[in-house]
Amino acid sequence: QAAYLAEAAQSGAVPGVRVLSVQHRPAPEDIAPLLGVAPGTEVLARQRLYLRDDVPVETATSFIPRDVADAIPPLRAENPGSGGIYAR
Secondary structure, three states: OOHHHHHHHHOOOOEEEEEEEEEEEEOOOOOHHHHOOOOOOEEEEEEEEEEEOOEEEEEEEEEEEHHHHHHOHHHHOOOOOOOHHHHO
16 A cells, blocks of 8 residues: 555545546656656656545656556556555
């Protein structure tokens, strides 16, 4: 279980996560070096909205190098399976 979901539930809140988008897009200039790719290189971006008692509390975007996403098809799915993208 994702850390956010476990922590929110432990505090008595009803946690939730909505996938806003899963798409290939150019790597932003500030993210590209962290991924070891040139700015503008196509990467997989997964954007999520985190909820606490149905109230949005934060958004998060994970950027995944294209070669990694291509090698692990569940990363491109809206629901990548138990444990999320980090379990892949």
